[in-house]
Amino acid sequence: MQNNKLSFLCPACKKVHEFHAMNMKEDKDISISGVDWGVEWSDFMIEVPNLNERHWERSSTMPVVGSYRSVLVSHPFNLAIGDEIWTLFQPALSLFNGWDEHPEEINNSAMVKFCFKSIISRNEKEAWIVIRIEDVLLLKEADIRLKSRESPGIMKNFDLYDSSHIFTYEEWLYIDSCSQGDIGSWALLKKKAKHYSLILEGYWDFSHNSIYCGNISVSENEVNELIRGVNNKNNL
Structure with missing residues (x-):
């Protein structure tokens, strides 16, 4: 990591794929642009599992504006500390298996804007990081907002x-x-x-x-x- 930036090599081409979060155009009255990085949401605070631990309970708790969350990220995550970006939040079952198997979780899914605040631990493939929730848009309310x-x-x-x-x-x-x-x-x-x-x-x-x-x-x-x-x- 250089200049507070966190990124990972692509498993296929062994390169880092640049992503310029600050260049994403946003007009929140009309549309939101983001990434679907498959962020693995947790209910842990600072004490998180070891990066080699695969068996831990993913969160189904809806992010709340102003709160801090610990999440696990991997390729193609590529942000610097302080960057803000929108991503998709899905409860645990649909995160792993998709909405087609757990469609009841669509109404509990949301677009979430977060700010990358700090790194808890990392290795070459993934990292635990702390984020602050800046905005939340429930999918079921998008046609209203x-x-x-x-x-x-x-x-x-x-x-x-x-x-x-x-x-x-x-x-x-x-x-x-x-x-x-x-x-x-x-x-x-x-x-x-x-x-x-x-x-x-x-x-x-x-x-x-x-x-x-x-x-x-x-x-x-x-x-x-x-x-x-x-x-x-x-x-x-």
Whole structure:
């Protein structure tokens, strides 16, 4: 680590992938840009498990603005102490197994803005760090807090690859599309009276994992067309 910066080598290419958190544009009234780094949230304070310990209870406690949390991070985490960034919080079961297996946790998931405060312990692959919670946006409230906008044709971004699947749960619709685990995109939509709201969209490959939270109005026709396309492909 140099200049209070914490980063890790990519397991695939053995390089550090730069990420400029301060350059991310933010208009909190319209949308939020962040990363889906799979931060492992804990309920520990300063006394945390050894970095070699794999068996510890991940947290399902919603972050609270102004509180401090100890979290475990690994590649592609790349921030300097004092940096702020948005990321996705998921309770423990859906963090490990996904919303498709634990859709009841969607309503207890949130976009969280945190400030990287200090390092507790680290090795070459991961680190325990302390963060301060700066803002929390529950996914179930995103369509209330964020202004609605339109982006015609955006659903085409979520059936680009050879493997796609869709599941629904109450008012939620989730789609995931990937190519051999190397690259992919996904989306979480909320059903409204006469349309859908695209709440989350994610794009990832082996070195980057971007996530965007908004309130994009999508017509039922556009969503139904996507569902038909995925079903037809999966039935081939």
